[in-house]
Amino acid sequence: MDEKKTETLAELEKAQENIRNKLALLPDLPGCYLMKNAAGTIIYVGKAKVLKNRVRSYFTGSHNGKTQRLVADIRDFEYIVTGSNIEALILECNLIKMHQPKYNVLLKDDKTFPYIKITYEAHPRLEVTRRVLKDKAKYFGPYPNAYAAQQTKKLLDRMYPLRKCGVMPKEVCLYYHMGQCLAPCEKEVDPAEYERITQEIQSFLSGGHEEIKKELQRKMEEAAEELYFERAKELRDQIMNIDAIMQKQKITTSDAKDRDVLGFAVDKGWMCVQILYMRQGKMVQRHASAFPFYGEAYSDFMSFVTQYYSDNPALPQEILLPDSGKDAEGSDKAAGETENGGDVLDAHSAAASLQEWLGVKVLVPQRGQKRQMVGMAVENAKVSLDEKFRLIERDEERTLKAAANLGQYIGIEHLHRIEAFDNSNIQGANPVSAMVVFIDGKPDKKEYRKYKVRTVQGPDDYETMREVIRRRYERVLKENLEMPDLIVVDGGKGQISAAVDVLENELGLFIPVCGLVKDAKHRTAQLMVGDPPEPVDLPRDSQEFYLLQRIQDEVHRFAISFHREQRGKSMVASKLDSIPGIGEKRRKLLLKHFGSLKKIKEASIEDFRPLSIGDKLAKQIIAALRDEES
Template identity: 85%
Template structure:
């Protein structure tokens, strides 16, 4: 039997065996809540999910029809495990922990769950105020998260001016500049009572928790006193602090009368992608938003809840209230929305209840009013973000395709879709290799890249290397009726172009345009040469066509040099073993297959060589030779 056919049959048998095993396990699933872990043929966990009823949820993957992205997930499943939990809330927490532990490729992964900045009042005898992205269980007080580092730094900058906590990481031996400008109490040289620290910490806490209006009134009172006593510099400093507070709190778009801290969530899905928008409301004011976009493979709303669970799993600075959208149900609604109020969002409310129980934070799914408007605003922002993402992708594709079209026009081709580019690599003629990359409509087609070990050329002869590789490539194109390129690109000038054209036209009877990319003294794309004899073609350096040529040249050079390094490394290993008496080609291959690398051979004991039928004497010679060479 032909080997490839035999291999395919064995794969089909393994798949059928795995699916039969899954069918048996499905029959044993319990009617209980829990988490399930889907595995591929290698035993790797590729998806983690939770279910109120494991039996129903897991079976749903293997019955009925699915959309394209879910089919992709299901096609890789070869086994599954499940863990029963006591409640839906336990399943929610367990799912979050399993996702963070295994990083399954088909789950929504919150890659930036620790990138949000926080303000922190340290738990030290002499506390400091700092911006941090690491949240530790160190009894410090954390405030945030802030949407970006700038917002956190600006808030810290204001508080540093208002409250004289120490700024240094290590206590100095003498007072610093901050003491002289009134921003530090100099605990390095003076005793600061704990009561003073408690008072400052309490005021900072009050400010960050919404008490900025009271603090602003107190600053205004002090400013009036300073002005009346003719301390104008102090009055100006206090006025600047008041203006900074106003500027910091001015970034509002919606205001709620109750001045609560809220996180408002909304999401949108399109083309297998999800965008989650978080609107941050602090002291009743919307100060900023954050967006995360990612592909998803499960059910949209469940993956949305999974994102929220991961987001809050390491977040100690929780808001007072979390607002979530209802799960879409497709229900027809009347003008007053009464039917929607009655029917939609049962699962959403259940998910909100589980989050509330776990986090200890009021979690709502509002159906009407201003809170519902805020969720609609978050959902609209998510939808716009996704549309913008796809427009940028389409624009990039359009620009890339247009660049290829313009390049074709510049060199006199009616159409230019497929480009094949070649580059040679060697060091003084040793381990000569060549590589080919393919660009279709201006984009790399990596599955069609090819590598070539040069067979017939001795020494560093770039022209003959080009002739050999062009001959081998296009003999195969003719023999196997493969797609022919619209343009061949070689790395070099007139000599390389002439060598390629000679082989194509005189030996193979192919008339494919060939151009050369000439580099400058800094090894960057400098000029395009086309024709017979080759002549330079002027392209503006800031044009998309020139940028496309740069990408092609950089890509083929990267591919060739990587292949050359691989071959050189193998050659060095072979030569070091071949230099040892008693080691021929057969034993060298056997040693490398058994140990995997020279390092492991060198670190092996004499006993480790016995399974290879290598005696103790030869084993000692091998080990000593490699160790002596290194020393």
């Protein structure tokens, strides 16, 4: 129980530091943010006019009960930059629909943004719908303003005489007498007439609405001059509704296609590729990859793209790529120029090759909505890459400075290599120890070591520390390995004294040893150094203290994971060894053949026969394991 609590607290402190760093780097741009819990699950999606102000507000000041519960669960966040607030609104809806976040209670119903639909029927009609079906109908949207969608449908209904009824009546209705229906219930309608009307509506909803607006504007002015103010107001409202519904969207397209939109940015020898996934015409997810590149930018970008799709069998209907020019790359020099001015990879030819290879449409859009979507992917790649460098710079600066300052606190002129130890056991069972290494304040995992305790019986932490220190530094001397500048042990005076005694009196080594003492809540509380050990006055809110916390957390995590591994093996061995007729050889054979105790327990008697295990013994094995579980 305590081990779990210690790990959770350590993760919490790391998460808080990570959040503080990321908050300092938020852009002054609109977009959506995604809050995550300790498991990495998205628990809240929100939108903001200015991401920096909105996201920071969660971590400052006071909040109501709902927000307090949300903030208490946040361990990380990410964000997606958009071109406008309306894009952020639609993107927020798409992300909530996809992730169903815990704290987006009011937005977790089945409602989506509305579409205007021209039905695919012998006698078509207009509908406002929230579902896009593969029914050969024509869909336009989705739109953020449901009221405006309804009003525009009404406007189109008055302008174009398509049928209004859901079920065909037996005689003409009022709409026919008002000139708003062709009365297919009684009259033969030429399909060419429906085609003409459908094309006009399609043109209106695809951008030809400006001409309609001009006509309405003219009629409104005439009505006002003739003092028909009610009519003028109605026409004015229709114009406003058209403006509202026809807002251009980059986040959502009207063709309901599945497409991937790619953009990239380069800086300091690194490239970030951003992929925006559009599904059913809506952006639902993104993927960012950052890596060093060594050649020409666009060529390396296309190399990444081809590798990505070669391993990706789920291809979209369409792929949008950036151009090979300055705007796509985001660097000072155009990607289409080398140092000596020579030509490099052409985006259009690269797209044609990719299209031929993948068998899907690949475009390099030059204008319009698709160009805007690519620009959004490029912008997100720039933001991601900039954030990566700024986080690295902040981390390196703080870590190096913290390591140097920690050495000054302890009295070490140059603190380069730290080796830290921790022991783990439960009532003396399966005792193990672990060592981690930090170089200039950063973990060096290839130098980590695990130890099975050999000589100590029972839960004796001091003797365990003596054995492990002895084994480690006997080997360092024997193999002439690099000596540490500081040894860190998990514990206080007893553990420090045990380590110093072995080092100085048995091995003749004089390496500074410090101990990390925990408080009642199993958090790093105090640093002790010297012989006899004395506490060091180290501020709890300093980077030096945080470095010690990270070291203690890391060595504890490493020791606990090793102990669990050994304990699991021990439990498997004991369960099988307790069955009559199963010795070490058969136990290994069973585990190798089945892979786990669970699979052995679920096996049938026939499954044991290839191992030369008779039916009687097979029944005993299965029965013993199932009885133990029950």
